[in-house]
Amino acid sequence: MLIRWQGVALLLLGALSGCGNGNTLESFGGPTMGSTYSIKYVRHAGLAAPDEVRVQVEQILADIDRQMSTYHSDSDIERFNALPANRCQAMPASILELVRVGEQLSVQSDGSYDLTVEPLLNLWGFGPQAREEKVPSAEALAEVRQRVGHQHLRIDGDQLCKDAAVEVDFNSIAAGYAVDTIASKLEAMGIHDYLAEATGELKASGRKADGSPWRIALEEPRDDRQVAERVIVVDGYGLSTSGDYRNYFEQGGQRFSHTFDARSGAPVSHNLASVTVIHPSALMADGLSTLLLILGPERGWDYAEKHDIGAFFVIRADTGFVTRSSHAFERLSGKKTE
Numbered sequence: 001m002l003i004r005w006q007g008v009a010l011l012l013l014g015a016l017s018g019c020g021n022g023n024t025l026e027s028f029g030g031p032t033m034g035s036t037y038s039i040k041y042v043r044h045a046g047l048a049a050p051d052e053v054r055v056q057v058e059q060i061l062a063d064i065d066r067q068m069s070t071y072h073s074d075s076d077i078e079r080f081n082a083l084p085a086n087r088c089q090a091m092p093a094s095i096l097e098l099v100r101v102g103e104q105l106s107v108q109s110d111g112s113y114d115l116t117v118e119p120l121l122n123l124w125g126f127g128p129q130a131r132e133e134k135v136p137s138a139e140a141l142a143e144v145r146q147r148v149g150h151q152h153l154r155i156d157g158d159q160l161c162k163d164a165a166v167e168v169d170f171n172s173i174a175a176g177y178a179v180d181t182i183a184s185k186l187e188a189m190g191i192h193d194y195l196a197e198a199t200g201e202l203k204a205s206g207r208k209a210d211g212s213p214w215r216i217a218l219e220e221p222r223d224d225r226q227v228a229e230r231v232i233v234v235d236g237y238g239l240s241t242s243g244d245y246r247n248y249f250e251q252g253g254q255r256f257s258h259t260f261d262a263r264s265g266a267p268v269s270h271n272l273a274s275v276t277v278i279h280p281s282a283l284m285a286d287g288l289s290t291l292l293l294i295l296g297p298e299r300g301w302d303y304a305e306k307h308d309i310g311a312f313f314v315i316r317a318d319t320g321f322v323t324r325s326s327h328a329f330e331r332l333s334g335k336k337t338e
Contacts (some may be wrong), residue, residue: 025209026050032061033175034071035199041186042193042209056185061198064178067092068170070118080160081118081167088161096155098170098177098283105287106150106262109303113291114262116152118169119144121260124267145265175201176240176286183282200241203282204234218276218312230312230323232333238282242289243274243314261294270296271316278310278332301326 028050029038039057043050069075073082080089102115123136123144136144152164160168170177175198182196183203193206195214204214213233218241242259259268275292279285288309292300297315301324304311310329315322325333 023209026053028054030058033065033178033199037061037178037198038195039182039186039197040195041191042206043191047191048189053186053189053191056189057182057196060181060185061178064094064174064181067095068098068174070167070169070171077168077170080162083162083165085162085164088156088159090158091160093158094177095170096158096160098173099153099155099160099168101173101283101287102168102170103150103153105291108307109291109295111149111263112261112294113172113287114148114150115168115170115172116148116150116166117260117262118167119147120262120265121169124260141265148262148265172242172290173283173287175199176238176281176283179203179238179282179286201238201282201286202234202240203238205236207235232278234278234333237278237280237310237332238285239276239278240282240285240289241274241276242293259290259293268294268296272297272300272313273316273321274314275300276312276329278312278329297324304328 024043025040026043026049027038027040029036031037037057039053041053065072065075067076070078070081072078076089076091076095080091083089099115102113105113106115123140125134147165147167149164149166152162152166153168154161154163178198179196179201180203182198183194183205186192186194186196187205193208195202195204202216204216207213213235215231216234216239218230218232260266261268272293275289277285277289277292279288288311292304292309292311292313294300295303297313300311301313303309304326308328309326310332311326312329312333313324315324
């Protein structure tokens, strides 16, 4: 299974019942990627029954797990990760697509975002091969950093190659990719009013059975209870939240989160608690929310404004949390609802 380390901070609001116009809002879900998925769609006359839709969705999720899981030694990516330096392996198109997206985000963040941080996650106690949550020695950190860096990856035709013993981890973009793939399948089946969600990443299109919009609550980044920070309308966009508040450890009075800056090899230390990104692609929303969380409240904000990214920042302050939203977020997120 893929294990999602990002903060899940998106809550669907509104009734899920049918409507008197003959349309019904169908829903189903289950476990995936170490978390859960859920599909809700309006079933018009002639559209597929939930069981048929569910078969298609779960096949997509099973394929992604088989290809990209870092928790199955026989997955495509784990077989690649086990290779020594200067080796290549044929890969499915989906993996090569995500590697290209990862390279794009790495270049745009000056190397802060990187798909090859799995050795760092393991070293600090957050990865699939982790032994203990602790601050590593300088020597151990220096050794592992030699095996981190997107520049060590190369695509040659249908093969993924590496010139160092790097390990690729898709946890920051795989769920977004899954949501986009599911959304494309729903559209191909004639389903245009839906909300597809996997591990908190989602995409919504159209409206519910009663004609009301899909309304999503952005959850306040806290681990004791759920509190809606803001409610937005989503139609035709993907939405992803990354946060550092549900997977961390403390040592010597200092907090260490699972969010890593690949340039330093250490968890980020700023006061940005979570970032929500709205984007036409759930894949890009997923990756960009992680990238902005790594960059922090100042660099992340500048990046979002420069690249016209719809981003909602929740920042820790002495009195609690303060929020800040980019101009693109206000434009793309629909009517604000308090």
